Amino acid sequence: MHFPLYIAKRYLHSKSSNNAINFITIIAAVGIVLGAASLFIVLSGFAGLKDFTLQFTSIVDPDLKAETAIGKSFFITDDELEKLDNLEDIVSYSKIIEDRVFIAFDEKNYPNAYIKGxxxxxxxxxxxxxxxxxxxxxxxxxxxxxxxWGISSNLSFGVLDYGKRVSLYVMKPGKGQITSEKQIYNTFQAINVGIFDINEELNDKYVYAPFKFAKELLGYKDNQISAIEFKLKEGFNEEQARTNIQNILGDKVILKNRAQLNDALYKMLNTEYLAVYLIFTLVLIIALFNVIGSIIMMILDKKKTINTLFNLGATQKDIQNIFFYQGVLMTLLGGIIGLIIGVLLIFLQQTFAFIMITPSLPYPVALKAINVGIVFLTITVLGVIASKIASARITKNLVSN
Known part of the structure; x- marks a missing residue:
């Protein structure tokens, strides 16, 4: 066995004759364990919240969406539709018409909605x-x-109220002088048959309507659409499907997947994830100062032994490596124990839901291998740095006197 590593393992398991040093070492070890466990639990909790947040948008987000590259709409030919029908990667696709709409009901107005045909x-x-x-x-x-739900609440209407219709208005394109209200708007009367609840942004934005209804309201021509949404087969190759669709529709469309459709949301969640990681890494760095202090105290306590090793032929570098390996081993062992504790607590939360947000909603957590890797890598890097700083305190003068 490598000589410095062998001595380091002996020092790691042995107790010092000085109780204060033993106490400092225990505090350092406990700090590493708690730091690693805390970092993993926080990352797992945030991963759970991220998945919980994204699951609502993913319900109404397709696998791929073809949006117009220029303007609000584009034209699609029957030949292009036939080619899309023959693509093996596609389970189904839906043509979409979308634009801003003004809603009125019972003397209340809502100007910020979008109709989605x-x-x-x-x-x-x-x-x-x-x-x-x-x-x-x-x-x-x-x-x-x-x-x-937001639109329904703002305008105070429910479902299947046949006595009162919901009025939808869309500005007409055109030129010249306006002589009547009919020249300004296309107007349709609708019956609300359902209320959806996805998230606050979408609840306040969308009105779903039949394709023909939206086409007539917006004055679209035959084969004029705003987008096409695609559902791909299980185990699909997204890049291959994207290439096939792009070859059919050409440059008039831009293809986006779920992440690209929710680009702002993903950026926000990833930024928050990074911020949480950096904050708890700082806590871990503070905990590792105890490791530095513990190793330095151990060096002072073992001063006579160090001198003996030097006289027996050990070099200054060998003696530095002894305490470097001791710090690394302490950090790795504490990190592994902390990870085991963290994984166990997250598993228990997933299984038994000890922490609840509401009486029916457990706090969401997610066990992910990437979080295990991030925590272990962080502990390893910080442990190596802390051990290097502490072992550098061993000088030529210290080992020879």
Whole structure:
């Protein structure tokens, strides 16, 4: 066995004759264990919150979405649609018409909504039914709509109120002098048949409508659409599917996956993840100062032994390596124990839900191998640095006298 490593292992397991040094060593070891466990638990908790947040957007986000590259809409030919039907990677796709709309109901107005006209395939592409707690999904070729919870609350309407219709207004394009209100707006009367609940942003934004309804309201021509949403087969190759779709539709569209559709949300969550990691890494760095102090105290306590080793032929570098290895071993052992504790606590939370956000909603956590790797790598790097700093205190003068 390597001589410095052998001595380091002996020092790691042996007790000092000085109780104060033993106490400092125990504090250092406990600090590493708690630091590693805390970092892993926090990262796992944040990973759970991230997954919990993204699961709501993923319900209405397709695997791929083809958006217009220029303007608000583009034209798609029957030949292009036939080619999309023949792609093996695609389970289904839905044509979308989307634009801003003004909503009025019972003398109340809502100017910040967007109408989203969807065809009969939309339910095959997205699990929209699962986010409609009140009412039902719309029927094609009708004047039915499904609105978000925020819009419904702002305008104070429910579902299937046939006595009062919801009015939708869209500005007409055109030139010249305006002589009547009909020249300003396209207007349709609709019946709300469902209310969806996804997240605050989408609840306050979207009104779902049948494709034909939206087409007439917005004055779109045949084969004029805003986007196409795709559902891909299980185990799909996204890049291959993206290439195939792009070859058919050309440069008139831009293809985006879920992450790209929620770019701002992903950036925000990743920034918060990094901030949390840096904060708890700082806590871990503070805990590792105890390791430096422990090793320095051990060096002073073993001064006579160090001198004996030097006289027996050990070099200054060998003696430095002894205490360097001791610090690294202490850090790695404490980090592994902390990780085991952290993994166990996260597993128990997943299984038994000890911590609850609400009586029916446990605090979300996620066991991910990447978090284990991040914590272990962080502990290792910081442990090596701390051990190097402490072992550098061994000078030529110290080992020879």
């Amino acid at each position: 969807v065809d009969e395939n939309y339910e095959k592409v997205n699990n929209i039914d699962s986010v409609i707690p009140l009412g039902s999904w719309l029927t094609q070729n009708t004047n039915q709509i499904v609105v978000g």
